[in-house]
Amino acid sequence: MHTPNINILKTEILSDNWYTLNKVTYSIAKKDGTTETQSREAYDRGNxxxxxxxxxxxxxxxxxxxxxxxxxxxxxxxxxxxxxxxxxxxxxxxxxxxxxxxxxxxxxxxxxxxxxxxxxxxxxxxxxxxxxxxxxxxxxxxxxxxxxxxxxxxxxxxxxxxxxxxxxxxxxxxxxxxxxxxxxxxxxxxxxx
The missing domain is CATH 3.90.79.10 (Nucleoside Triphosphate Pyrophosphohydrolase)
Structure with missing residues (x-):
């Protein structure tokens, strides 16, 4: 199983009204050894x-x-x-x-x-x-x-x-x-x- 190497580069709060919506920019090591930068939004409402x-x-x-x-x-x-x-x-x-x-x-x-x-x-x-x-x-x-x-x-x-x-x-x-x-x-x- 390939476990990617993740490095969080930046986290921006897009909304903190009801719960928190973050835009996270990170680098991820792919299976072929190259690194790619990606951005995703994640909604954090707690568990x-x-x-x-x-x-x-x-x-x-x-x-x-x-x-x-x-x-x-x-x-x-x-x-x-x-x-x-x-x-x-x-x-x-x-x-x-x-x-x-x-x-x-x-x-x-x-x-x-x-x-x-x-x-x-x-x-x-x-x-x-x-x-x-x-x-x-x-x-x-x-x-x-x-x-x-x-x-x-x-x-x-x-x-x-x-x-x-x-x-x-x-x-x-x-x-x-x-x-x-x-x-x-x-x-x-x-x-x-």
């Missing part, structure tokens, strides 16, 4: 965590629905997206982050989570690595209505769906979020539900 809550007895899972502007701009006529609960780490470790996000977004207080993998979601343009989790839930764990934090502008609808219905929603295009599809497929492969 995140995502979780799929499932109930083995009922055969259901918890998802969320919320407005996502980038999808609206790119042709999603309502801008609404069905997703697994997720959030940015905000200097927490991934496990603590996902427990906090689960309670804020879904209203379920969970204590035990299982980390299943990590993945870069859009490595050509975004620095974020996402930590993927799963956890069992039951009705007794529901302590609030969820919906997210008003001060963060969140207006999240909590959905409880049968597992088979959620899988079929991938085929119909009702679920188009990559992290959610990955977790649903993981649950399917592991034959948990």
């Amino acid at each position: 995140g965590a995502v979780i799929l809550l499932y109930n083995k007895v009922a055969g259901t899972l918890i998802l969320t629905r919320q407005f996502r502007l980038p999808t609206f701009i790119n042709g999603n006529t309502t801008g609404m997206l069905i997703e697994a609960c997720a959030g940015l780490l905000d200097n927490d470790n991934p496990e603590e982050c996902i427990k906090r996000e689960t309670e804020e977004e879904t209203g379920y207080k969970i204590s035990k989570v299982e980390k299943v993998f990590e993945a870069y979601m859009s490595p050509g343009s975004v620095t974020e690595i996402l930590h993927f989790f799963m956890a069992e839930y039951s009705a007794e764990m529901k302590i609030t209505d969820g919906g997210g934090l008003e001060e963060e502008g969140e207006n999240i609808e909590v959905l409880e769906l049968p597992f088979d219905q959620a899988l079929s929603m991938i085929d119909t295009g009702e679920i188009m979020d990559a992290k959610t599809i990955m977790l649903l497929q993981h649950l399917r492969i592991k034959s948990i539900l």
Whole structure:
């Protein structure tokens, strides 16, 4: 395996409004031994965590629905997206982050989570690595209505769906979020539900 020699020459901040958009100029040693200078933009929004809550007895899972502007701009006529609960780490470790996000977004207080993998979601343009989790839930764990934090502008609808219905929603295009599809497929492969 060829490991290129990378040398960062210059980093310019293009935007630091919501998150940070950098233009990075670097030199890279190619396989033939020559060096080439390239420039790329990289969006740094921090790292995140995502979780799929499932109930083995009922055969259901918890998802969320919320407005996502980038999808609206790119042709999603309502801008609404069905997703697994997720959030940015905000200097927490991934496990603590996902427990906090689960309670804020879904209203379920969970204590035990299982980390299943990590993945870069859009490595050509975004620095974020996402930590993927799963956890069992039951009705007794529901302590609030969820919906997210008003001060963060969140207006999240909590959905409880049968597992088979959620899988079929991938085929119909009702679920188009990559992290959610990955977790649903993981649950399917592991034959948990």
